[in-house]
Amino acid sequence: xxxxxxxxxxxxxxxxxxxxxxxxxxxxxxxxxxxxxxxxxxxxxxxxxxxxxxxxxxxxxxxxxxxxxxxxxxxxxxxxxxxxxxxxxxxxxxxxxxxxxxxxxxxxxxxxxxxxxxxxxxxxxxxxxxxxxxxxxxxxxxxxxxxxxxxxxxxxxxxxxxxxxxxxxxxxxxxxxxxxxxxxxxxxxxxxxxxxxxxxxxxxxxxxxxxxxxxxxxxxxxxxxxxxxxxxxxxxxxxxxxxxxxxxxxxxxxxxxxxxxxxxxxxxxxxxxxxxxxxxxxxxxxxxxxxxxxxxxxxxxxxxxxxxxxxxxxxxxxxxxxxxxxxxxxxxxxxxxxxxxxxxxxxxxxxxxxxxxxxxxxxxxxxxxxxxxxxxxxxxxxxxxxxxxxxxxxxxxxxxxxxxxxxxxxxxxxxxxxxxxxxxxxxxxxxxxxxxxxxxxxxxxxxxxxxxxxxxxxxxxxxxxxxxxx
Numbered sequence: 001x002x003x004x005x006x007x008x009x010x011x012x013x014x015x016x017x018x019x020x021x022x023x024x025x026x027x028x029x030x031x032x033x034x035x036x037x038x039x040x041x042x043x044x045x046x047x048x049x050x051x052x053x054x055x056x057x058x059x060x061x062x063x064x065x066x067x068x069x070x071x072x073x074x075x076x077x078x079x080x081x082x083x084x085x086x087x088x089x090x091x092x093x094x095x096x097x098x099x100x101x102x103x104x105x106x107x108x109x110x111x112x113x114x115x116x117x118x119x120x121x122x123x124x125x126x127x128x129x130x131x132x133x134x135x136x137x138x139x140x141x142x143x144x145x146x147x148x149x150x151x152x153x154x155x156x157x158x159x160x161x162x163x164x165x166x167x168x169x170x171x172x173x174x175x176x177x178x179x180x181x182x183x184x185x186x187x188x189x190x191x192x193x194x195x196x197x198x199x200x201x202x203x204x205x206x207x208x209x210x211x212x213x214x215x216x217x218x219x220x221x222x223x224x225x226x227x228x229x230x231x232x233x234x235x236x237x238x239x240x241x242x243x244x245x246x247x248x249x250x251x252x253x254x255x256x257x258x259x260x261x262x263x264x265x266x267x268x269x270x271x272x273x274x275x276x277x278x279x280x281x282x283x284x285x286x287x288x289x290x291x292x293x294x295x296x297x298x299x300x301x302x303x304x305x306x307x308x309x310x311x312x313x314x315x316x317x318x319x320x321x322x323x324x325x326x327x328x329x330x331x332x333x334x335x336x337x338x339x340x341x342x343x344x345x346x347x348x349x350x351x352x353x354x355x356x357x358x359x360x361x362x363x364x365x366x367x368x369x370x371x372x373x374x375x376x377x378x379x380x381x382x383x384x385x386x387x388x389x390x391x392x393x394x395x396x397x398x399x400x401x402x403x404x405x406x407x408x409x410x411x412x413x414x415x416x417x418x419x420x421x422x423x424x425x426x427x428x429x430x431x432x433x434x435x436x437x438x439x440x441x442x443x444x445x446x447x448x449x450x451x452x453x454x455x456x457x458x459x460x461x462x463x464x465x466x467x468x469x470x
Contacts, residue, residue, distance in 0.1 A: 001066075001178045001389055001398055001405045003418050003429035005260045006138075009067045009404040011131050012162065014155040015123050017076060019083060020141065021148045022117040025109065029096065029147070032107040039097060039104050040209035041216060041361035042325055043170045047097065047104065049378060050144035058255060058411060062378050063142035064174075065166035065406035068181035068398075074154065074161040075192060076118070082187035083152050084116050085197060086180075090323035091204040092171050096147035108206060116152075130155065138166035138408070166406070169325060174387065174418070175312060176323040177405045182394025185401075205324025212313070216364040225357050229365045232306070232331040240381035241307050241331075243415035245300040245445065248437025255377055256433040260409045261442060265419065265426035266453050273457035274426075281344040282351065285386040288419050289351075290343035291452045292384050293334040295445055305334040309351065310385050311358040328358030329383075340456060379414035388421040396423060407431060415442060426453070 021029075039047075046062075053060050070079070087093050088111045095108040124130035134153065141151035149168035154161050165180060183199070190197045219226065233240065249256065266274070271284070278287035293305035308329040314320055332350035337343035362380070389395055397403070409431055415438075417430040428449075432442045 001392075001395070001403055001420065002262070002422070002427050003174075003405045003407060003420065004262050005409050006065070006067075006135050006164075006406055007131055008262065009406060010402050011067075011127050011134070012155065012157070013123075013125050013127055013130060014157040014162070016121040016130065016133070017118060017154045017156060018121055018137070019080060019116045019118050019152040022115040025113055025115050026148065028113040029107060029109055032109065035095065035106040035108040035206070037106055037108075037206050037210040038213050039106060039170075040212055040325065041363035042327065043097075043209065044104055045361075045363035045380075046169055046325075047144055053255070053376065053378065054145060056376070059139075060255070060378050060411045061139040061142075061408045062144060062169055062410070063138050063166045063408045064169055064172055064177060065138065065142075065164060065408075066177045066180045066404065067162060067164050067406055068185075068401045068403040070161045070163060070185060070188060072160065073158060074156060076154070076156070078191045079154060079161070079163075079188055080116060080118055081191050082184055084114070085187050085191075085199075086184055087116070088114060089183075089199065089202060091206045092324050093150060093167075095206050096149070097170075098147075106206070124155070134164060135408075142166040142168050144168045144170065162402070164406075171325070172323055173312070173325045173327050174385075174405060175314075175326070175392070178389055178392045178395070179321070179323075181398070181401055181403045182392075185394070200321075202321040202323075203318040205319075205322050205326070208319060208322070208324060208326070212361065215359075216361050219360060219364075219368070221368040221370075223360075223368075225360050226365055226368050228354070228357060229331065229362070230369055232333070233369070235304075235333070236306055243382040243432075244296040244302040244305055245441045246437050247413070247415070247433050247441065248435035249413055249433060255411045255413060256435065258409050258412045258431050259434045259439065260407065260429060260431050261446060262427070262429040263446075264424075265428045265446075265450055266457075267425040268423065269425075270454060270457050271421055271426045274453045275421075277456045277459060278344060281348045284388070284421060286344055286347045286351065287453075287456070288386045288449070289332070289334070289384060290337075290340060290347045291449055292445075293343050293347065294337065294340065294452065295448045297336045298448070299441055299444060303336050305336075307332060307384060308362075308381050309355075309358075310383055311355060313359065315359070328360070329362050329381075330354045330356075330358040340452065377411075377413050379412050379416060382414040383416050385416075385418045386421075387418070390421060390423055398422070399424065
């Protein structure tokens with residue numbers, strides 16, 4: 001799925017309709033007893049950071065969303081049934097948190113208590129006005145410190161309807177978002193045809209949170225994983241890694257506004273050739289990280305490229321279809337290499353050695369380290385993410401559906417980049433501080449990444465044995 005901000009996801013005029021949890025559902029939530037299942041460490045860290053930044057005087061929206069079209073004239077009653085059924089399927093969407101002193105306690109609604117309230121907001125003839133309204137509405141309705149922290153909307157026209165869904169990050173990750181268009185359209189199509197949907201039950205992210213927390217709490221500060229993180233952070237100068245190029249930021253300065261760069265990287269043929277070249281080392285993920293290590297050394301001169309690589313934590317098939325925030329991180333350190341092949345080999349070795357570290361939440365590790373990683377930014381570190389999204393259900397229809405994964409670009413002092421392999425090629429989106437220096441260096445990074453991928457493609461006629469390290 002193409003990742004974008006809401007300003008560039010083909011918003012068109014129409015009649016805006018929105019759905020939120022009904023007043024009766026919100027009232028039911030206020031008297032719920034505590035659900036003993038705790039928040040995931042990543043959820044707790046996200047909410048505590050949002051609270052800390054807010055108390056510092058800055059409102060930093062961090063919602064995620066998805067956008068896609070339904071063809072023809074939509075039946076709003078049927079669409080509401082589809083959205084309601086999809087919501088009930090994923091328990092995390094009807095679960096939230098309340099503060100008790102300085103502790104977060106979960107509450108979770110039963111399915112019977114969840115209803116949606118529909119409101120026709122009005123007609124929007126100007127797309128820009130509609131975009132501003134949607135962004136402002138999502139900022140308030142999908143706030144990390146509020147509940148409910150999700151909202152569903154549709155822009156209705158005679159020939160099609162665009163659906164926009166927004167969530168606080170505690171509810172979803174990128175994989176969750178990319179499954180939504182197919183799931184909702186299947187539910188809508190079934191109900192429109194008078195059929196009951198046949199979707200199979202999915203495992204609950206709330207249950208996963210409990211299991212992951214039990215596993216994480218079983219380790220102490222003497223555990224090998226904690227030791228390896230301690231050593232890694234020490235080599236980063238006592239902090240988590242930043243993007244290894246100049247971003248034009250002053251130490252201790254205020255949190256800067258950000259910009260988003262999003263564009264095609266290479267076409268399908270080039271993406272396939274790049275994968276072929278990188279396959280003996282583990283594939284395109286290794287290739288993107290190896291290329292990044294070479295590029296940031298060239299731009300910034302750092303002798304070692306250090307980063308935290310995001311990995312999904314859906315280690316059991318039970319979680320494959322579940323909506324939630326299933327993400328962990330593994331540290332890697334890549335010394336400056338003489339050429340691309342040497343960088344590929346180095347990244348492969350680092351991922352082989354360190355990927356297992358992603359199974360313990362970093363927030364738990366930092367707590368055990370006792371370091372003062374006081375949350376002053378929504379991003380603890382910079383990331384480069386790679387996902388092959390072609391096997392996600394419905395991905396072949398994304399272009400026709402005008403499907404997008406949405407990022408809220410607001411404030412932050414890190415560089416976060418996502419490279420997605422789609423059926424039409426590689427797509428990159430990159431969120432970075434809005435300074436002249438950062439704009440120049442991030443643009444240079446993207447151009448050099450494209451050049452390196454294309455140059456590797458010219459050598460990809462070589463054949464390699466399959467690599468099965470991942």
